[in-house]
Amino acid sequence: MNSFDIAIIGGGPAGAMAAYIAASRNMKVLIIEKEMLPRYKTCGGGLVFRGRNRLPFDISSLIQREFHELEVYFENSTHYFSTKRTEPIISMVMRDGFDALLVDQAREKGAQIMDKTQLNGLVPVENGLILQTSAGNIQCRYLIAADGALSPTAKMAGWGESRKLIPALEYEVTVGKADFERLSKKVRFDVDAVPHGYAWCFPKENHLSIGVGCLKKQKINLKALYQDYLEKLGIKEILSASAHGFQIPISPRKEGFSKGPVFLAGDAAGFADPLTAEGISNALYSGELVASAIAENFEHVQIANLAYQKKLEEKLLPELKTSAIMGWVFYTQPSLRNLLIQKYGQKGCELLTDIFMGKKPFPDKIKNRLKEIIPMLKFTG
Numbered sequence: 001m002n003s004f005d006i007a008i009i010g011g012g013p014a015g016a017m018a019a020y021i022a023a024s025r026n027m028k029v030l031i032i033e034k035e036m037l038p039r040y041k042t043c044g045g046g047l048v049f050r051g052r053n054r055l056p057f058d059i060s061s062l063i064q065r066e067f068h069e070l071e072v073y074f075e076n077s078t079h080y081f082s083t084k085r086t087e088p089i090i091s092m093v094m095r096d097g098f099d100a101l102l103v104d105q106a107r108e109k110g111a112q113i114m115d116k117t118q119l120n121g122l123v124p125v126e127n128g129l130i131l132q133t134s135a136g137n138i139q140c141r142y143l144i145a146a147d148g149a150l151s152p153t154a155k156m157a158g159w160g161e162s163r164k165l166i167p168a169l170e171y172e173v174t175v176g177k178a179d180f181e182r183l184s185k186k187v188r189f190d191v192d193a194v195p196h197g198y199a200w201c202f203p204k205e206n207h208l209s210i211g212v213g214c215l216k217k218q219k220i221n222l223k224a225l226y227q228d229y230l231e232k233l234g235i236k237e238i239l240s241a242s243a244h245g246f247q248i249p250i251s252p253r254k255e256g257f258s259k260g261p262v263f264l265a266g267d268a269a270g271f272a273d274p275l276t277a278e279g280i281s282n283a284l285y286s287g288e289l290v291a292s293a294i295a296e297n298f299e300h301v302q303i304a305n306l307a308y309q310k311k312l313e314e315k316l317l318p319e320l321k322t323s324a325i326m327g328w329v330f331y332t333q334p335s336l337r338n339l340l341i342q343k344y345g346q347k348g349c350e351l352l353t354d355i356f357m358g359k360k361p362f363p364d365k366i367k368n369r370l371k372e373i374i375p376m377l378k379f380t381g
Contacts, residue, residue, distance in 0.1 A: 014266025015146030017287030050358030051281025176237030
């Protein structure tokens with residue numbers, strides 16, 4: 001039976017980055033991926049600069065388009081904001097190629113890959129786990145669950161569902177030449193095009209990724225809202241469209257992020273941003289953190305658990321908490337949000353852009369700051 005220091009379930013950004021970091025530190029690492037790589041992954045494919053900038057290798061060959069300017073619109077409002085940077089705010093990738101490149105980089109560092117392999121069960125043993133897979137049993141000292149929003153691995157390891165999962169619907173759309181020429185120059189977000197959410201238009205190399213997402217759990221017809229959004233964009237000709245529905249976890253798990261030798265990263269842990277629902281950059285970051293925590297404390301499982309929690313608490317978890325407050329105001333308190341936008345709109349847009357460029361941190365003590373701006377403000381979250 002093959003034995004590994006670390007086995008990682010999932011070949012997405014969190015899993016591949018964890019494998020890259022661990023293999024770079026001379027860990028014996030295995031990535032187990034249920035699909036054949038490269039595989040399609042439902043995702044808008046917008047990689048913000050702070051995520052791209054963290055990568056320790058070049059991905060320019062995979063970038064379909066770079067955007068130094070983005071636009072934000074508000075439904076039934078005159079509010080409109082545009083922001084520009086000299087560096088690309090968002091880089092567009094197709095996730096099949098992006099994830100495959102990350103996995104290849106981990107492989108170059110020594111990680112082994114098993115695709116088309118399903119994890120079926122976990123059996124605790126004295127020094128780790130026996131993984132029961134469709135390709136036979138595998139032993140590992142540590143296991144990292146990086147298998148996305150559904151994360152069957154987390155369920156096998158005993159986690160209940162405590163994340164907030166929101167619905168999204170994305171289409172890969174090929175449009176007529178005139179429409180593509182018009183819509184391919186900028187990234188666009190339309191807040192309130194979906195109740196308690198937004199719609200987006202991400203231009204790729206020769207098509208558009210158009211989607212709608214709701215950041216509040218509710219019964220909603222996203223397909224109808226998508227059709228409304230096509231009309232708003234003024235698209236006259238659709239040559240082809242491929243629909244993909246998915247869920248995005250926008251709140252961290254409440255039961256913690258490790259149980260003995262099992263650790264969670266990326267969407268499996270609930271690390272997508274609560275304000276934007278962007279998940280790639282935090283997936284990459286959490287992959288770094290979990291691999292480092294294990295590698296630095298390999299002989300002591302409990303200390304590795306504590307180290308991972310400490311690393312998360314240094315930056316990632318406080319950022320998610322702040323972003324959740326901002327998201328609560330943004331999507332559930334439209335009157336308050338519009339009041340803030342009237343006074344601080346462009347300044348706020350510039351701040352958020354700097355945050356997702358990695359140039360500025362999330363503001364701390366945001367509740368107190370908002371209370372100073374609007375006296376008597378009461379928070380429910």
